[in-house]
Amino acid sequence: MRKLIIRYKFFLIMIIFTLIIFMINHDIGINVLNTAFSSLLQMLTVVPPIMIMLGLMDVWIPREKFMKHMGESSGISGILITILIASIAAGPMYAAFPFIPVLMRKGVKFSNILLFMNAWCVIKISTLLFEISGIGITFTFWRFVIDLPGVIIISLITEKMMKKDEIDNLYALAENL
Template identity: 45%
Template sequence: MKKLIKRYRVFIIVFLAMIILVLVNRPLGTKAFTITGNSILEMLLVIPPIFVLLGLLDIWVPRETMIKYMGEGSGLKGIILSIIIGSAAAGPLYGAFPVAAVFMKKGVKFMNILIFIGAWSTTKIPMFLFEITALGSRFAISRLLIDIPGIIIIALILSKTVSREEVKILYENAKAMD
Protein backbone atom coordinates (compact mmCIF):
# COMPACT_ATOMS: atom_id res chain seq x y z
CA MET A 1 0.00 0.00 0.00
CA LYS A 2 2.84 2.38 0.86
CA LYS A 3 4.44 1.71 -2.51
CA LEU A 4 1.17 2.46 -4.30
CA ILE A 5 0.71 5.75 -2.44
CA LYS A 6 4.32 6.74 -3.16
CA ARG A 7 3.88 5.94 -6.85
CA TYR A 8 0.69 8.01 -7.19
CA ARG A 9 1.52 10.75 -4.68
CA VAL A 10 1.47 13.54 -7.27
CA PHE A 11 -1.95 12.43 -8.51
CA ILE A 12 -3.24 12.22 -4.93
CA ILE A 13 -1.89 15.68 -4.05
CA VAL A 14 -3.40 17.26 -7.18
CA PHE A 15 -6.72 15.48 -6.58
CA LEU A 16 -6.84 16.73 -2.98
CA ALA A 17 -5.94 20.26 -4.15
CA MET A 18 -8.82 20.13 -6.64
CA ILE A 19 -11.23 19.02 -3.89
CA ILE A 20 -10.05 21.94 -1.76
CA LEU A 21 -10.53 24.21 -4.76
CA VAL A 22 -14.14 22.99 -5.10
CA LEU A 23 -14.73 23.71 -1.41
CA VAL A 24 -13.18 27.20 -1.65
CA ASN A 25 -14.50 28.22 -5.07
CA ARG A 26 -17.17 25.85 -6.39
CA PRO A 27 -17.47 27.23 -9.98
CA LEU A 28 -13.70 27.25 -10.52
CA GLY A 29 -13.30 23.80 -8.95
CA THR A 30 -16.10 22.38 -11.08
CA LYS A 31 -14.49 23.87 -14.17
CA ALA A 32 -11.13 22.32 -13.19
CA PHE A 33 -12.75 18.88 -12.79
CA THR A 34 -14.55 19.27 -16.14
CA ILE A 35 -11.34 20.21 -17.96
CA THR A 36 -9.48 17.33 -16.30
CA GLY A 37 -12.23 14.89 -17.25
CA ASN A 38 -12.22 16.09 -20.85
CA SER A 39 -8.43 15.73 -21.02
CA ILE A 40 -8.58 12.19 -19.65
CA LEU A 41 -11.32 11.30 -22.15
CA GLU A 42 -9.24 12.74 -25.01
CA MET A 43 -6.25 10.68 -23.90
CA LEU A 44 -8.36 7.53 -23.71
CA LEU A 45 -9.55 8.13 -27.28
CA VAL A 46 -6.07 8.91 -28.68
CA ILE A 47 -3.73 6.52 -26.87
CA PRO A 48 -5.28 3.11 -27.80
CA PRO A 49 -5.02 3.65 -31.59
CA ILE A 50 -1.44 4.85 -31.16
CA PHE A 51 -0.56 1.70 -29.22
CA VAL A 52 -2.23 -0.50 -31.85
CA LEU A 53 -0.15 1.18 -34.56
CA LEU A 54 2.97 0.82 -32.39
CA GLY A 55 2.30 -2.89 -32.00
CA LEU A 56 1.99 -3.24 -35.76
CA LEU A 57 5.18 -1.20 -36.29
CA ASP A 58 7.00 -3.37 -33.78
CA ILE A 59 5.91 -6.58 -35.50
CA TRP A 60 5.85 -5.62 -39.19
CA VAL A 61 9.01 -3.53 -39.49
CA PRO A 62 12.21 -5.48 -38.80
CA ARG A 63 14.91 -3.89 -36.66
CA GLU A 64 17.39 -4.17 -39.53
CA THR A 65 15.14 -2.09 -41.79
CA MET A 66 14.80 0.64 -39.18
CA ILE A 67 18.56 0.69 -38.62
CA LYS A 68 19.17 0.85 -42.37
CA TYR A 69 16.85 3.80 -42.96
CA MET A 70 16.99 5.66 -39.64
CA GLY A 71 19.93 4.20 -37.69
CA GLU A 72 23.46 5.49 -37.08
CA GLY A 73 24.58 5.34 -40.72
CA SER A 74 21.35 6.64 -42.25
CA GLY A 75 22.58 10.19 -42.84
CA LEU A 76 20.29 12.53 -44.79
CA LYS A 77 17.70 9.85 -45.58
CA GLY A 78 17.21 9.25 -41.82
CA ILE A 79 16.68 12.97 -41.25
CA ILE A 80 14.21 13.26 -44.13
CA LEU A 81 12.32 10.13 -43.05
CA SER A 82 12.12 11.40 -39.45
CA ILE A 83 10.64 14.68 -40.66
CA ILE A 84 8.14 12.94 -42.96
CA ILE A 85 6.99 10.46 -40.30
CA GLY A 86 6.70 13.19 -37.66
CA SER A 87 4.84 15.52 -40.03
CA ALA A 88 2.40 12.84 -41.15
CA ALA A 89 1.62 11.71 -37.60
CA ALA A 90 -1.75 12.36 -36.05
CA GLY A 91 -2.55 13.14 -32.46
CA PRO A 92 -1.18 15.29 -29.68
CA LEU A 93 2.50 15.47 -28.78
CA TYR A 94 2.22 12.98 -25.92
CA GLY A 95 1.54 10.35 -28.59
CA ALA A 96 5.03 10.87 -30.01
CA PHE A 97 6.83 9.54 -26.96
CA PRO A 98 5.63 5.92 -27.15
CA VAL A 99 6.53 5.99 -30.84
CA ALA A 100 9.99 7.32 -29.93
CA ALA A 101 10.38 4.46 -27.43
CA VAL A 102 9.62 1.91 -30.17
CA PHE A 103 12.08 3.71 -32.44
CA MET A 104 14.71 3.37 -29.70
CA LYS A 105 14.01 -0.36 -29.40
CA LYS A 106 14.40 -0.64 -33.17
CA GLY A 107 17.81 1.08 -33.17
CA VAL A 108 16.90 4.49 -34.60
CA LYS A 109 19.63 7.11 -34.19
CA PHE A 110 19.08 9.47 -31.22
CA MET A 111 19.26 12.58 -33.40
CA ASN A 112 16.60 11.17 -35.74
CA ILE A 113 14.33 10.52 -32.75
CA LEU A 114 14.74 14.13 -31.65
CA ILE A 115 13.97 15.30 -35.20
CA PHE A 116 10.90 13.06 -35.28
CA ILE A 117 9.59 14.55 -32.00
CA GLY A 118 10.32 18.08 -33.24
CA ALA A 119 8.53 17.41 -36.53
CA TRP A 120 5.56 15.84 -34.70
CA SER A 121 5.19 18.95 -32.56
CA THR A 122 5.82 21.58 -35.24
CA THR A 123 5.37 20.51 -38.86
CA LYS A 124 2.15 18.49 -38.96
CA ILE A 125 0.57 18.44 -42.39
CA PRO A 126 -2.99 19.30 -41.19
CA MET A 127 -1.61 22.29 -39.27
CA PHE A 128 0.31 23.41 -42.39
CA LEU A 129 -2.85 23.19 -44.50
CA PHE A 130 -4.81 25.14 -41.90
CA GLU A 131 -2.13 27.84 -41.85
CA ILE A 132 -2.28 28.14 -45.64
CA THR A 133 -6.04 28.73 -45.56
CA ALA A 134 -6.10 30.91 -42.43
CA LEU A 135 -2.83 32.85 -42.63
CA GLY A 136 -1.78 32.52 -46.25
CA SER A 137 0.73 30.39 -48.07
CA ARG A 138 3.54 32.92 -47.66
CA PHE A 139 3.33 32.67 -43.85
CA ALA A 140 2.88 28.88 -43.80
CA ILE A 141 5.81 28.19 -46.13
CA SER A 142 8.03 30.72 -44.32
CA ARG A 143 7.28 29.11 -40.98
CA LEU A 144 7.99 25.65 -42.37
CA LEU A 145 11.27 26.81 -43.95
CA ILE A 146 12.35 28.24 -40.59
CA ASP A 147 11.09 25.35 -38.46
CA ILE A 148 12.70 22.46 -40.34
CA PRO A 149 16.29 23.75 -40.10
CA GLY A 150 15.54 24.84 -36.52
CA ILE A 151 14.41 21.33 -35.59
CA ILE A 152 17.52 19.82 -37.18
CA ILE A 153 19.86 22.30 -35.47
CA ILE A 154 18.22 21.75 -32.06
CA ALA A 155 18.37 17.96 -32.53
CA LEU A 156 22.04 18.20 -33.52
CA ILE A 157 22.88 20.36 -30.51
CA LEU A 158 20.96 18.08 -28.13
CA SER A 159 22.50 14.91 -29.56
CA LYS A 160 25.97 16.41 -29.08
CA THR A 161 25.19 17.81 -25.62
CA VAL A 162 23.61 14.72 -24.06
CA SER A 163 26.30 12.29 -22.95
CA ARG A 164 26.61 8.84 -24.50
CA GLU A 165 25.92 7.31 -21.09
CA GLU A 166 22.61 9.19 -20.78
CA VAL A 167 21.59 8.16 -24.30
CA LYS A 168 22.53 4.56 -23.51
CA ILE A 169 20.33 4.67 -20.38
CA LEU A 170 17.42 6.03 -22.45
CA TYR A 171 17.78 3.20 -24.97
CA GLU A 172 18.05 0.60 -22.19
CA ASN A 173 14.91 1.98 -20.52
CA ALA A 174 13.05 1.79 -23.84
CA LYS A 175 14.11 -1.84 -24.32
CA ALA A 176 13.10 -2.68 -20.74
CA MET A 177 9.52 -1.58 -21.48
CA ASP A 178 8.76 -4.91 -23.21
Protein backbone atom coordinates in the same frame (compact mmCIF):
# COMPACT_ATOMS: atom_id res chain seq x y z
CA MET B 1 0.66 0.79 0.05
CA ARG B 2 3.43 3.33 0.62
CA LYS B 3 4.95 2.58 -2.79
CA LEU B 4 1.56 3.07 -4.40
CA ILE B 5 1.12 6.46 -2.70
CA ILE B 6 4.62 7.53 -3.71
CA ARG B 7 4.04 6.41 -7.29
CA TYR B 8 0.79 8.36 -7.60
CA LYS B 9 1.66 11.28 -5.34
CA PHE B 10 1.23 13.89 -8.07
CA PHE B 11 -2.20 12.51 -8.97
CA LEU B 12 -3.24 12.44 -5.30
CA ILE B 13 -1.99 16.00 -4.76
CA MET B 14 -4.02 17.15 -7.75
CA ILE B 15 -7.16 15.46 -6.37
CA ILE B 16 -6.66 17.19 -3.00
CA PHE B 17 -5.97 20.49 -4.76
CA THR B 18 -9.14 20.07 -6.87
CA LEU B 19 -11.22 19.33 -3.76
CA ILE B 20 -9.88 22.46 -2.09
CA ILE B 21 -10.74 24.53 -5.18
CA PHE B 22 -14.19 22.90 -5.24
CA MET B 23 -14.81 23.85 -1.60
CA ILE B 24 -13.61 27.43 -2.11
CA ASN B 25 -15.44 28.10 -5.38
CA HIS B 26 -17.96 25.55 -6.60
CA ASP B 27 -18.11 26.94 -10.17
CA ILE B 28 -14.36 26.84 -10.68
CA GLY B 29 -14.29 23.33 -9.21
CA ILE B 30 -16.91 22.21 -11.74
CA ASN B 31 -14.85 23.78 -14.55
CA VAL B 32 -11.74 21.93 -13.34
CA LEU B 33 -13.62 18.61 -13.30
CA ASN B 34 -15.14 19.24 -16.73
CA THR B 35 -11.72 20.06 -18.18
CA ALA B 36 -10.16 16.97 -16.60
CA PHE B 37 -12.99 14.76 -17.89
CA SER B 38 -12.75 16.27 -21.39
CA SER B 39 -8.98 15.68 -21.45
CA LEU B 40 -9.45 12.09 -20.29
CA LEU B 41 -12.00 11.43 -23.04
CA GLN B 42 -9.66 12.93 -25.64
CA MET B 43 -6.81 10.73 -24.44
CA LEU B 44 -9.04 7.64 -24.55
CA THR B 45 -9.83 8.34 -28.20
CA VAL B 46 -6.20 8.94 -29.19
CA VAL B 47 -4.07 6.55 -27.13
CA PRO B 48 -5.66 3.13 -27.97
CA PRO B 49 -5.26 3.51 -31.76
CA ILE B 50 -1.68 4.72 -31.22
CA MET B 51 -0.94 1.66 -29.08
CA ILE B 52 -2.41 -0.67 -31.70
CA MET B 53 -0.35 1.01 -34.41
CA LEU B 54 2.78 0.78 -32.26
CA GLY B 55 2.19 -2.91 -31.62
CA LEU B 56 1.78 -3.60 -35.31
CA MET B 57 4.84 -1.52 -36.18
CA ASP B 58 6.87 -3.33 -33.55
CA VAL B 59 5.89 -6.74 -34.94
CA TRP B 60 5.70 -6.08 -38.66
CA ILE B 61 8.75 -3.91 -39.28
CA PRO B 62 12.05 -5.62 -38.48
CA ARG B 63 14.74 -3.86 -36.47
CA GLU B 64 17.12 -4.13 -39.42
CA LYS B 65 14.83 -1.98 -41.60
CA PHE B 66 14.77 0.79 -39.01
CA MET B 67 18.53 0.57 -38.51
CA LYS B 68 19.14 0.72 -42.25
CA HIS B 69 16.84 3.65 -42.95
CA MET B 70 16.95 5.61 -39.66
CA GLY B 71 19.92 4.19 -37.75
CA GLU B 72 23.43 5.48 -37.09
CA SER B 73 24.56 5.29 -40.72
CA SER B 74 21.31 6.54 -42.29
CA GLY B 75 22.59 10.07 -42.98
CA ILE B 76 20.38 12.51 -44.86
CA SER B 77 17.93 9.79 -45.91
CA GLY B 78 17.30 9.02 -42.23
CA ILE B 79 16.57 12.68 -41.60
CA LEU B 80 14.16 12.85 -44.55
CA ILE B 81 12.35 9.63 -43.59
CA THR B 82 12.04 10.82 -39.99
CA ILE B 83 10.60 14.15 -41.09
CA LEU B 84 8.19 12.42 -43.48
CA ILE B 85 6.89 10.04 -40.79
CA ALA B 86 6.50 12.80 -38.21
CA SER B 87 4.88 15.25 -40.62
CA ILE B 88 2.13 12.84 -41.69
CA ALA B 89 1.42 11.77 -38.12
CA ALA B 90 -1.89 12.59 -36.52
CA GLY B 91 -2.77 13.42 -32.98
CA PRO B 92 -1.54 15.62 -30.19
CA MET B 93 2.03 15.73 -28.93
CA TYR B 94 1.43 13.24 -26.13
CA ALA B 95 0.55 10.65 -28.77
CA ALA B 96 4.16 10.79 -30.00
CA PHE B 97 5.71 9.80 -26.67
CA PRO B 98 4.88 6.06 -26.87
CA PHE B 99 6.78 5.92 -30.17
CA ILE B 100 10.09 6.83 -28.52
CA PRO B 101 10.88 3.55 -26.72
CA VAL B 102 9.83 1.58 -29.80
CA LEU B 103 12.11 3.64 -32.02
CA MET B 104 14.94 3.22 -29.51
CA ARG B 105 14.46 -0.56 -29.38
CA LYS B 106 14.49 -0.62 -33.19
CA GLY B 107 17.92 1.06 -33.28
CA VAL B 108 16.92 4.48 -34.58
CA LYS B 109 19.67 7.09 -34.27
CA PHE B 110 19.17 9.37 -31.26
CA SER B 111 19.19 12.58 -33.30
CA ASN B 112 16.47 11.09 -35.53
CA ILE B 113 14.38 10.36 -32.44
CA LEU B 114 14.81 13.96 -31.30
CA LEU B 115 13.98 15.10 -34.82
CA PHE B 116 10.85 12.94 -34.81
CA MET B 117 9.61 14.60 -31.63
CA ASN B 118 10.41 18.10 -32.86
CA ALA B 119 8.94 17.54 -36.31
CA TRP B 120 5.77 16.03 -34.81
CA CYS B 121 5.31 19.28 -32.88
CA VAL B 122 6.29 21.85 -35.45
CA ILE B 123 5.95 20.66 -39.04
CA LYS B 124 3.06 18.22 -38.97
CA ILE B 125 0.91 18.61 -42.11
CA SER B 126 -2.32 18.90 -40.11
CA THR B 127 -0.77 21.70 -38.06
CA LEU B 128 0.40 23.50 -41.19
CA LEU B 129 -3.06 23.29 -42.77
CA PHE B 130 -4.70 24.56 -39.59
CA GLU B 131 -2.17 27.38 -39.40
CA ILE B 132 -2.73 28.36 -43.04
CA SER B 133 -6.47 28.64 -42.44
CA GLY B 134 -6.01 30.71 -39.29
CA ILE B 135 -2.93 32.85 -39.86
CA GLY B 136 -2.38 32.70 -43.58
CA ILE B 137 -0.04 31.05 -46.04
CA THR B 138 2.70 33.71 -45.92
CA PHE B 139 3.29 33.39 -42.19
CA THR B 140 3.01 29.59 -42.30
CA PHE B 141 5.46 29.37 -45.21
CA TRP B 142 8.11 31.47 -43.48
CA ARG B 143 7.63 29.69 -40.16
CA PHE B 144 8.06 26.38 -41.95
CA VAL B 145 11.18 27.62 -43.80
CA ILE B 146 12.71 28.62 -40.45
CA ASP B 147 11.49 25.63 -38.43
CA LEU B 148 12.49 22.85 -40.85
CA PRO B 149 16.25 23.46 -40.67
CA GLY B 150 15.80 24.53 -37.04
CA VAL B 151 14.46 21.17 -35.88
CA ILE B 152 17.20 19.34 -37.77
CA ILE B 153 19.96 21.51 -36.31
CA ILE B 154 18.55 21.33 -32.78
CA SER B 155 18.35 17.53 -32.97
CA LEU B 156 21.91 17.16 -34.23
CA ILE B 157 23.33 19.64 -31.69
CA THR B 158 21.45 18.04 -28.80
CA GLU B 159 22.80 14.61 -29.71
CA LYS B 160 26.35 16.01 -29.92
CA MET B 161 26.01 17.78 -26.57
CA MET B 162 24.90 14.64 -24.75
CA LYS B 163 27.44 12.18 -23.44
CA LYS B 164 27.49 8.78 -25.09
CA ASP B 165 26.82 7.00 -21.79
CA GLU B 166 23.73 9.18 -21.18
CA ILE B 167 22.33 8.20 -24.57
CA ASP B 168 23.24 4.54 -23.95
CA ASN B 169 21.39 4.69 -20.62
CA LEU B 170 18.28 6.00 -22.36
CA TYR B 171 18.44 3.15 -24.87
CA ALA B 172 18.88 0.66 -22.01
CA LEU B 173 15.83 2.09 -20.26
CA ALA B 174 13.81 1.73 -23.46
CA GLU B 175 14.76 -1.95 -23.66
CA ASN B 176 13.21 -2.51 -20.22
CA LEU B 177 9.85 -0.92 -21.07
